[in-house]
Amino acid sequence: MISRLWLLFILQVPILALPTDTENVFADDLTSEYAKGIILAAKVAEMKGMMKPEAAPCDNFYEYACGNWNRQNPALLLGKAMTDSFQLLLDGFNRRLLRILRSQSLQSELEKKMQRFFLSCANVNRDDVLYKVALENVYREFGEMPAVAGDQWNSSAFNWWRTEAHIHQKYGKNLILAVDIMHDIKNTSLNRVYLNPPDRSKFSGSRLMDILEEARISKDLQDYLGVEAKEAKNIAKNLNSFDEKLFEGVSSNTLEDSVSLYTMAELEEKYISYLNFTEYFGLIFGEENIPDQLYVTDEEFVDNILVLMKNTPSATQANYILWHLLETYFVDANEKDLSKWCVDQTKKYFGQLTENLVYKRYRSSKAEAEVFSVWEEIRGIFREHLKGDKLDWITNDTRQVAIEKLDRMALHINSYDSEDFEKLFGKVEIDRYNYVANIQHLLSAKAIGSAEKLKLPGSSLDFSQTLSFTPAYNIQENIITIPVALLQPRYFWGDEYPEALKYAILGFLLAHEMVHGFDGEGRSYDASGNLAPWWDIKSRYEFEERRKCFQAQYHAYKYAGSELPETEDQSENIADNAGVKFAYIAYEKWLRNQTEERKQRETMKELELSSRQIFFLGYAQLWCDDVHSLFQSSVAKDDNHAPSKFRVIGSLSNFQEFSWVYNCSQEAPMDPEYKCAVY
Template sequence: MCLITFAILLFLQQQFSADAAPMENTIVAAKDDLNTEWAKQISRQAKAAEIHVMLNTKVNPCVDFYQYACGNWHRHNPAQLLNHIMTDRFQLIAAAFDRRLEQILNEPRDDNVLEAKVKNFYHACELVKKDDVRYRVSLQHAYQEFGKLPLLDGEDWKEEEFNWWETVANIQHKYGKQIILAVDIMADIANNTGNKVYIGPPDFSISSNTKIFSVLQELTTVEHMKRFFGVEEAKAKAVAKEMIKFERALVHGGSDSRAGLTLHDLLALKPVEKLREIYNESLDLQRFLELALGVDQVPDSVYVYDEKYFVSIIQVIAETPKHVIANYIIWQMLQEYLVDLEKGNVGKWCIERTKKYFGKYVDYMVYQRYKDPRVEREVLDVWEEVRETFRTELHGNKLDWIANSTREYALEKLDAMRLYINSYESENFTAEYASLQVTRNNYVENVQQILQMESGKKLQRLRGPVMPLEAPEVLSFTPAYNILENSIKIPVALLQPRHFWGPQYPQALKYATLGYLIAHEMVHGFDDDGRNYDKAGNLHGWWDEKSTYQFEERRKCFQAQYHNYRYGGEQLPNDVSQAENIADNAGVKLAYEAYQRWLSAQRAANATDIESRETFAQLHFDNQQLFFIGFAQLWCDDVQSFFRTAVAASDSYVPSIYRVIGALSNFQEFSWVFRCSQDAPMDPEFKCAIY
């Protein structure tokens, strides 16, 4: 039984023991109208129950506030070894969004041509479990487009005819799939009025050295080879091990050299002719770009991301048999088409794929059905309150270590920053999807059509207008700051009611969640990477030398503090980049100060019952304490113990426990609110702070 259901039943039991009103009629009324006083009480009761059930009050909040606030999360949302190695609050939001999307996708098709295409895609994906013969034939055709596959074709595959970078470039040109080397066309970081070509490592399917990840990847790969291509198990295991070993070598060569470095550190603008001279013996980068972009599309210079990666992969490839590289490249290409029938619920898998390939339009569809202008107004109001709080701090003496000239430009950048609801209402989807043909019976061909369309659009960017950077499958559930646009985008999924805040909840929870998330993203414009970009999103050093030195000294404090934490038995990485920790620490402080501003305004206006509305009768916390509990419970999670070391080593964010402990132990007001002693672990003598 879910917590909200339990809370409602408890409330009903209390009500009907004292009130003889007919239960059936009352339930119907409450279900139909959530604005009745009775329904509002239920909503508050449910939220209070949700907060309470996650607490572990046996833990002293001044010793470990994360365990105090989230100590029972794992009992209600346990991580699982095979399906969900990690559970957190944002997964719950994504799941709620998926349920809404599933409803739409299963509605009968109507006259909306675009929705019909999306529904056709979803149903073609689901059909795979019923018609896997057609699916297997389509997979065979897909891999044969780029030559033979040693795994399947054996002696028919000719090593002397195989060129790894030509194959990779041809796949990327047609389908946009990035393998070993990735080519992107995006806004120029130095001048975002135009586009530039970027080349560097792709996103790999594995990103850590943890053995358990390799074991799980091997099991999945072997199963797919057996099921879809009829490969004998022993051969499938041998090939899977070879491919995983090769990918781990590629990942290792890049990730080590990038540890702790910023985007500014890793990017270098290089003439293409010079790159050809450097790597010509084993990688003709000019020819690679001609194949990937088109002969007429190759510019004079490109941004190279992490030059050490290029040196590393050339060595790795020289040491790897060609048949292993060929198997890896074609198998990576096929990942776009593989449907994981072993997941048990193909419908959920197909929803994820629908979001991946129709990300913006999916958000638009859900938004159009469920949008609430009142909720959007709340988001914008909180944004203005948080921004005004930061503006006040920049004007005041608190940040007097920053020179006046630098603070003045920081204010200009803050004023230029914009916040948007990521609803995509201004998109011309009719034109965008006009040429796309989607059938209800061939999933592989549908994916190919979409990938070709997206690749074609990307190739047109170089001489076209600057397009906003998008990652719809990610942006659909998490807020994000765009460094090149100096803007914050709020996802549609976050607007779903009553997950973090609601009209009947104390405003303390709204500022502790929504306020903090907005403040966190806002601070990214002024963290150790964002501060290198001006108000227009161009790479430009606007910090004076003295302020830069002071910033660096404060950043080092965070670096030492978080490196000292241990997770999964290991110390956290000693990262130079502290962007996320800076944003966490400043974000919770600014959200708290914004809440205090709101409270002061309410009291000045003689608002009635402000104290009772800002607390729960069922909980013994005041409104200030409730703020910090709301913030901490935003980060409740459970991670399988096998994966904790890998999560800590590979994620740009520190583990959730330290997002809470780190930020709050640096915040003196927290210690005062919970009356911590001066020797309490959550109130250390030395505290790190930048903003």
């Protein structure tokens, strides 16, 4: 644990410089050579603490780089599904936000409004009578709940799709069917309605996980709604079983392959025996705003769910819809962890504002300049590849369009500096003593804004609360967004560290997202983000042949006792492999232009590795993690990324330069004879 304590000390507490300044011997100075030395020593201690040096790097580089991570950050003992390096980054962001939320110096009414929301959350007592009454009022706005009403419940007064439409209109909640508004997939200048599966899919876990989930629901039914224990257990089992049936048919296809454009008349005709979609959308948007056309994502899911709903008892339907509405308002934390949990809730409902506040308080123009500088270097490397003969399997015509798309790809920091926060939150009433009402007001305001999007130019969905620590590529805007959390100093790279770490981590992350513009899905969208496949037949064929290599390679890896799924979607693996390659080439290019004296600073005392070896170690340690055994099978089946172990082993075993840098023999597992590559 020593290395982590060192790191946290460096990140949170100013370093006292040695008393060389006689006028102020106790001046805080992170720029002194002494302070820089301590910061670098802490980073070395952190990196060494993760490593398992007795493991052979050419046999299993993940084990060598991350073999001791689970001892320092055990998921089981910390009570988490998993621990990883990104969690440390997120924790740092949350600490900064918590300081702001507890500050007495907030100036604007919007900032104070956000603070009141946080305080209303932190003051919730699960056993408080007023809190439970507020919860009852949430579902009673849409009718009685069979779990509470029992034999008194009137099934004839309930209609599942009308109830859901009313809930969506008032609070924007997607429970059975998701209704979203965003760019038209074929014309990003306008918005379109999408009918989607709700984004709440279950992990395909073990029976033990199902039992734990049922126990949680049963306890909440008893604690919050006063349901008898035996009845609560039966209802919880029914809800969990229905949830499994609801999501078992969700497709993993790309948006291009799973979306269909319908007129309202066509949709009405196809599904009239199940529900009246004209009335459904009229209830959500108002009769004057019923869309003439809309996209249906994953028709098979819609078909299956409507059949399922028709064959499901109305009491189960009502319990399911009203329960998942009610869960929005539950406080899912004990007293010890309540403040941390409420920080997450504040980010969930004030996502753009929280990012902007942290950005303004801790902004570093130098860090931003570094990000954009590395981005231009990485983009230049890919451009050189496209123009040269290394990617000769792509035809010249397709190559030219790819270069145009790359040149128009933009990089944005997710600071929300241009966001109109007054429009988002100005009219929302927030009471520091009424957490439930606060969420209702925030959801209502967002639902009104969502309906207004139908009349506005094309725009993306906002994922600020889910993309708070990792870069992301927006396929419909051809933009890579950088979260504010990534700009925090000294977590992954810093002035005191070798540049190798900056290229290995920042360079890789940028390159990885850049490649998504040219992967299996990205190659179907043009430079403006419109769905307009631009690859010719030959280039598509050659791409597919190379994709199949990754499909076979990663399927052969075993995790949690089973082979990884043999999925056609290899986009994340392709991006990992190309990303580390481009980042390394960029680092090599930088290294060649340095003096011998500067190159000497690329090594780290007590870490007896060359600068190039440090690059690969830094890349691998980005993916150190420990996954609770209950969730390992879910990670393998449900995540489109490979488990972290194979993000390291797969990409580095395909990269010949890694084997040369670590002097691997041709018989070593990390240097296979056949290597996969697309870019």
